[in-house]
Amino acid sequence: MPAKADKLVTLIPGDGIGPECIESARRIIDATGVGIVWEERPAGESVFKRGIPSGVPPETIESIRKTRCVLKGPLGTPVGYGEKSANVTLRKLFETFANIRPVRELPGIKTPYSGRNIDLVVVRENVEDLYAGIEHMQTPGVAQCLKLISRKGCEKIVRLAFELARSEGRKSVACATKSNIMKLTEGMLKRTFEEIAKEYPDIQSWHIIVDNCAHQLVKKPEQFDIIVTTNMNGDILSDLTSALIGGLGFAPSANLGNEVAIFEAVHGTAPKYAGKNVINPTAVILSGVMMLRYLGEFEAASKIENAILVTLEEGKHKTGDVVGYDSGLATSTTAYTEAIINNLGRTPKTISTRAYKELKIPRLPSDPVLVRPSSRRLVGADIFLESGLMPDKLGPALEKLAEGTALKLKMISNRGTQVYPDKGTMIDCVDHYRCRFIARNASGDLTDDDIFALLRRIAAEHRWVHVEKLPEFNGEPGFTKAQGED
Helix, strand or coil: CCCCCCEEEEEECCCCCHHHHHHHHHHHHHHCCCCEEEEECCCCHHHHCCCCCCCCCHHHHHHHHHHCEEEECCCCCCCCCCCCCHHHHHHHHCCCCEEEEEEECCCCCCCCCCCCCCEEEEEEECCCEHHHCCEEEEECCEEEECCECCHHHHHHHHHHHHHHHHHCCCCEEEEEECCCCCCCHHHHHHHHHHHHHHHCCCCEEEEEEHHHHHHHHHHCHHHCCEEEECHHHHHHHHHHHHHHCCCHHHCEEEEECCCCEEEEECCCCCHHHCCCCCCCCHHHHHHHHHHHHHCCCHHHHHHHHHHHHHHHHHCCCCCHHHHCCCCCCCCCHHHHHHHHHHCCCCCCCCCCCCCCCCCCCCCCCCCCCCCCCCCEEEEEEEEEEECCCCHHHHHHHHHHHHCCCCEEEEEEEECCEEEECCCCCCCCCCCEEEEEEEECCCCCCCCHHHHHHHHHHHHCCCEEEEEEEEEEECCEECCCCCECCC
């Protein structure tokens, strides 16, 4: 049993270069004298080979439920087929809803942005969006991925971003979305952000379209302090920001939830470098620094961060990703680790670290229903069909089938653009149609039986794929129009 003052942490070495990076981080953390007891557990490729589809075995799940804190190396996942990502599985199983990815200019690491004082954090929602991984083949040639964004998920990540700003003494939070196109999903984050921002008058807040955010990160990255965004946007932007300061070898991250925190580098397994003692472990070491702050070990965290900065500042130990693996100038992983250990207790001369405070992780009610409308009604249904008919044949056929029912055909779209009634557009159709039916009586409220009656008629002659109800909440439509739809 660990001593009372010790903290128990699940340690997942990972795949490829993971074990080397994790060993470096563990040695450095242990060298500070901080009371960490490591509980090593497997995940990733070795687990997939055992026939466990998640890549995360029961003994690892049990350990995390006990320790509530994880330091892990990168995990390998088959690409484009088979199992889910073990990395994503871990984040979702323990509801680590916030992914924190800081980047800052580092001494001795020359980039086109050196001297710009880049110091920013991407705060990425971590369990929703397209990364919910809910996919279906709608037809043999059309795939669908559901983009799920909840008000609860938005509120948690927005509050976390503002609390992070306060804990790190930062002055602004920017919200990056694609709400000009996806007005309900990405728009939900924007609306939530603008509402919650009023509770943090001490923090400057502003919204930016995500593609412009990427443009501005390349053009003028120093304008950003914290960027909060949705899951896929955050994944892309955080890789971009790591390139601004020297690459993924210097990019740590934290996955934070109300119960569990998982700390890992942003980079992957890099199998071609595995076992060669040449990899840069800085990202995993800095992830360990973030872990120590999470555990309240601020002194040990600052000691390691300062030692890294001193090591880079002196310029004597640079890994192959910085100077080239074949340059003859690269420092080995173990020698770099030793240099950092030897520099513990020293402070850098040209750069300073932030004064960190405890981060307050927001906790929302456990009730699944966060939004309760005062009124709702059902005004129609989108029935998705697999069909090889052209729109001018499909439309009249569906209108005839709808005769005598409570619904009428309003329009048909193909990949989001209205193709019936024809508006003179030039669309290369695929065999996947959204057929929008609305109530004949504009003031009436449809029932499920009304939709079932229409669906039975359609099913007799066409292959239907799925159905989406068209609701109104508080008098506002809970659905968007197709391109070209009136």
